[in-house]
Amino acid sequence: MKGRYVSVPAASGEQFQAYLATSVDGRGPGIVLCQEIFGVNQAMRDVADLLAEEGYTVLVPDLYWRQERGVDLAYTEADFGRAFALYQGFNEALGVEDIRSSLQALKALDECNAGELGVVGYCLGGKLAYLAGCRLPEVACAVGYYGVGIEHALQEAEGLQGRRLVLHLAELDAYCPVEARAAIVEGLGRLPGVELYVYPGVDHAFARPQGDHYNKPAALLAHERSIAALRRTLGPDYNLSDLWEEHIRHEFDTRDVPATMATMVAEPYVNHIPTMTGGVGYRELSRFYQHHFVHNNPKDMALTPISRTVGASQIVDEFIMTFTHDSEIDWMLPGVAPTGKRVEIPMLGVVKFRGPKLYHEHIYWDQASVLVQIGLLDPTGLPVAGRETAQKLLDESQPSNTLMPSWASSADKSR
Structure with a gap:
């Protein structure tokens, strides 16, 4: 583990934990990284460490803390069942509020530059990144990977108000079938500041290394596009x-x-x-x-x-x-x-x-x-x-x- 855990004050006065990965520069633009349904596990910490190498200071909040603190699941059949149960009991509205609290905590850290903030998410976190971009004006750039259920929240896009949104969609994603994907493209594709990318021949979780559906070419291309959007919006500007x-x-x-x-x-x-x-x-x-x-x-x-x-x-x-x-x-x-x-x-x-x-x-x-x-x-x-x-x-x-x-x-x- 390259980073460390810090405490984040919730709006209720309670606190929850978050993994912090500090920018390679010692101080960088802030990103809140939203977990998959498996909690703040090794895969999410690795993504945070990668983004820190790219120059960002990244906070990965424990968004399951109200149900169970410290969830850190693998990708076994047993862990998948447990993760799906937690997902079914998850309150998205409270999750977005926890993202707001995380953004506030992140901005207060010495390791975070004063300036624009971003949210990146995968799976469950992909939808939360979308909702955060729509609901939280402090989010200048939101990036969602194969978010589940975005097609049911397209009306939220009014809140984007031209802020940058990047969504990565998998052609073979059973959690976002062709009808759902078509609705997302139709509902969001023409909005200013929105970038939608569909990756042919790949499945849900195509960007998770060591995963069954990992597709390196698609993952690398998606990462390049994500970094391009984050750079344009948040920086940092490297020569x-x-x-x-x-x-x-x-x-x-x-x-x-x-x-x-x-x-x-x-x-x-x-x-x-x-x-x-x-x-x-x-x-x-x-x-x-x-x-x-x-x-x-x-x-x-x-x-x-x-x-x-x-x-x-x-x-x-x-x-x-x-x-x-x-x-x-x-x-x-x-x-x-x-x-x-x-x-x-x-x-x-x-x-x-x-x-x-x-x-x-x-x-x-x-x-x-x-x-x-x-x-x-x-x-x-x-x-x-x-x-x-x-x-x-x-x-x-x-x-x-x-x-x-x-x-x-x-x-x-x-x-």
Whole structure:
């Protein structure tokens, strides 16, 4: 457990417990995270810790405290029955009031920035996040994952008054069947500040790691969209371009492995897609950087930026890498002896951040073009090219379709 438990004063004068995860910055915008029907369990604490890595100070209130304090259930059949019984006896109106109390307590903490507040929720918490966004004016952004029963509370949307609402819906969710989902889309889809996303082919709880219905692509996309909405509304505003430049500087200029790793989260990963080189986790990635990358690159290796797209939590970089193959390059040409050949190759990097730290790199390039340029692949009769791919990226007036034998045959054909 990375965070700690704190007490929250209820409107009645009683107190209830909440898990507090503090922003990686020591102080950040505040989010109240609303539980699934299983209480404040490990899954909810993990979500809070993840959001704290993203820069938020997160409070996860025990919303079952009136029925039973300290509910922390797993996902066994027995625990599901107990969770469903608690859910059936849950009072939503009092739950929203407890969220209000939690927001007030959160805002009073030194770890929380004075400013806009958000609410994020899953399952039962997904609907509560929606209701909190509608009923509580202090909620600037509400994010709900597969909320159950929202279709019965669409009239509440009048209270949004243009504040930001993001709902993630699962196409195969039996708790929100197609008719319910259609009602939600029809009732909320045209309102200002509302973002609705339907994830095809996934079921309820698709964003719960280790769950039976976990779908990593959908979960990652939903998280990216959630962070984008929270960033726009609450902050924090990180200069991802500067953070990325600092990382690159230590990789290619100072060639300082500890400084490179210091720009990354505690357990980062790097994947060079064509050759599947890199590393997962601090220890493996540090080893890779130290012995197979940072000190393993040709001295004349250089990057020429072409374009950069900066999102809420990731960067997509387009660039040309040039080098002389005068040493073995483990990560790009593993096991290939130096050829002395000059290489120019277009590359693409998808760089993901968590808060102010780099989380992962996905690096793409055309390995066939590299092999052509160092003389290991004869391009004759193959739809591959060498350094021409880099030249055409720099100068779009270079001829197109030179690899298409049929190109000349269409010259005199009508359009």
